Amino acid sequence: MKASYLLVFITLLLMVLGFACKQATLTTGATMLVYEIDHSSCNGCGECIRVCPNDAIYFNVQSKAVIDQSKCTKCGKCVKVCPNSAIY
Amino acid sequence: MWEMCESMSKQCYLLVILLLGVWGLKAEVQLQSGFYSVSGNEKQTYLNQSRLDANFSLIPNLTLSVISKLDAADRKVQEFPQKKWMNNSIGLQYRKEHWDAEVGYRNLLFGNPDRLQLYPEWRPGTDFDRQTQHQAQLGIKGNFAGLSVSAYGINKQLRSNPVEYVYDFGTDTMIPTVMPEQSFGDVYYGVELSYAVKPFLSINASTDMKQANFTGAPDIYKLNTFTLGTQMELQPISSSRFSGTFNWRNCDGRGIPDITRNIFETTLRYQQSLGLQFSGFISLINDSCSDDKLNEVYLLSNQVRCHLLYHFEYDPAQASYISAGVKHSLKEEAIAIFGEGQWKLVDHVYGTLGYRRIGTTINNYQVKVSYNFRSFTECYLQCNINDSTLSTKPLNYLGIGTSIRM
Ligand code: SF4
Numbered sequence: 367m368k369a370s371y372l373l374v375f376i377t378l379l380l381m382v383l384g385f386a387c388k389q390a391t392l393t394t395g396a397t398m399l400v401y402e403i404d405h406s407s408c409n410g411c412g413e414c415i416r417v418c419p420n421d422a423i424y425f426n427v428q429s430k431a432v433i434d435q436s437k438c439t440k441c442g443k444c445v446k447v448c449p450n451s452a453i454y
Numbered sequence: 455m456w457e458m459c460e461s462m463s464k465q466c467y468l469l470v471i472l473l474l475g476v477w478g479l480k481a482e483v484q485l486q487s488g489f490y491s492v493s494g495n496e497k498q499t500y501l502n503q504s505r506l507d508a509n510f511s512l513i514p515n516l517t518l519s520v521i522s523k524l525d526a527a528d529r530k531v532q533e534f535p536q537k538k539w540m541n542n543s544i545g546l547q548y549r550k551e552h553w554d555a556e557v558g559y560r561n562l563l564f565g566n567p568d569r570l571q572l573y574p575e576w577r578p579g580t581d582f583d584r585q586t587q588h589q590a591q592l593g594i595k596g597n598f599a600g601l602s603v604s605a606y607g608i609n610k611q612l613r614s615n616p617v618e619y620v621y622d623f624g625t626d627t628m629i630p631t632v633m634p635e636q637s638f639g640d641v642y643y644g645v646e647l648s649y650a651v652k653p654f655l656s657i658n659a660s661t662d663m664k665q666a667n668f669t670g671a672p673d674i675y676k677l678n679t680f681t682l683g684t685q686m687e688l689q690p691i692s693s694s695r696f697s698g699t700f701n702w703r704n705c706d707g708r709g710i711p712d713i714t715r716n717i718f719e720t721t722l723r724y725q726q727s728l729g730l731q732f733s734g735f736i737s738l739i740n741d742s743c744s745d746d747k748l749n750e751v752y753l754l755s756n757q758v759r760c761h762l763l764y765h766f767e768y769d770p771a772q773a774s775y776i777s778a779g780v781k782h783s784l785k786e787e788a789i790a791i792f793g794e795g796q797w798k799l800v801d802h803v804y805g806t807l808g809y810r811r812i813g814t815t816i817n818n819y820q821v822k823v824s825y826n827f828r829s830f831t832e833c834y835l836q837c838n839i840n841d842s843t844l845s846t847k848p849l850n851y852l853g854i855g856t857s858i859r860m
């Protein structure tokens with residue numbers, strides 16, 4: 367069991383390091399846009415679907431909003447109206 | 455306009471008939487309605503927001519849920535490209551031992567919609583009046599000794615009127631011509647396998663497919679994704695929970711830029727509660743991407759979110775609380791701060807104060823006074839004011855509303 371905790375700890379540490387490393391790549395100016403929805407913060411209100419000018423958001427079977435990346439033109443309108451700041 | 459109203463009232467009748475039909479069953483129904491005066495930017499207008507949430511237990515293990523939401527205003531408010539909007543859904547859920555199945559239908563009605571491009575790559579120069587959207591969905595999940603299998607299918611149909619423009623040499627203007635109604639389909643389906651290697655550690659693999667289902671739909675709207683991931687959840691003591699996920703998603707679609715073919719998503723979340731009074735969480739989300747050759751990894755977004763909630767002991771109804779949160783997004787280079795407090799002023803009367811700061815441009819203040827008849831049943835007076843440096847100001851709301859739990 368101790369070994370399992372160690373494994374989990376190492377994996378989590380790697381994840382945290384991942385944050386730090388990738389942060390460094392940002393400074394090279396290589397940021398670009400892909401909007402995603404944090405499902406733990408989405409309450410399924412649908413405001414993003416209502417505002418999207420490209421019909422690029424739909425509800426999944428759990429009633430959480432999902433962005434259809436093949437249609438999204440990265441206009442950012444959904445980010446502004448989300449009451450839970452769930453779109454990032 | 456009249457068609458839309460007619461369509462909306464038909465939906466309301468159907469809901470009432472449905473509610474009467476299931477009357478007498480073990481049910482939980484919540485009805486909310488608010489009427490607001492909206493001001494800012496253009497002329498003042500009125501907005502009605504209504505919502506119905508109902509859950510009925512039909513037979514053991516089978517639940518019917520109904521949600522209906524209506525927003526109707528005299529003019530377009532905020533950035534929403536329509537004056538009226540209705541969102542209805544009905545779903546049947548079956549849960550038994552290892553099985554979980556759901557079948558549902560949802561529709562969206564757009565009243566007085568703006569003309570939008572919707573499918574810019576499909577028919578350049580054509581706009582669309584988005585009328586209604588219908589969605590049928592099916593999901594099933596089985597869980598056997600640590601192995602979980604799930605599958606879903608969604609069929610979405612958007613009905614809209616294409617509008618084509620013809621140049622008129624006489625007047626030197628483009629004349630819009632509304633074409634017959636056209637339906638645009640999107641089909642989404644996928645399967646997921648997940649296996650619990652240890653009670654706290656699981657691995658998962660899934661595939662999701664999307665096809666545009668209308669005549670002449672270009673390949674650009676086709677998308678296949680394959681995801682491999684791992685999830686862990688630890689509960690060192692009963693009052694805390696530590697969870698983390700890592701997913702690698704490979705996207706295959708002509709519309710996806712090469713550099714975002716592979717997405718790496720990492721999430722970490724720590725939750726802590728102290729007795730019944732205090733709870734909070736901190737979460738981190740990191741998204742990075744790379745091309746097909748995985749040459750270099752680029753950062754897409756980093757987001758940190760923290761929430762704290764404290765319930766005051768003096769209120770046995772647990773309705774007096776103070777909560778605060780902060781979200782920092784590297785992509786938006788902005789910090790959002792949220793704070794809300796609700797206090798019992800005298801018996802049955804509660805006061806709420808809220809504050810949100812979004813980036814450096816918007817300060818939002820909320821004040822609400824409510825009279826609670828019993829839990830989840832109240833009438834209230836609410837005011838929502840924005841102070842902003844933006845040229846198009848967010849709108850201010852003042853209104854009354856009721857919420858009833860039956
Ligand atoms: S607006 Fe935000 S909370 Fe509402 S459905 Fe969209 S993502 Fe979810």
Ligand code: SF4
Nearest residue numbers: 418438439441442444
């Ligand atoms: S960024 Fe724009 S196009 Fe993309 S999902 Fe959000 S609102 Fe729709």
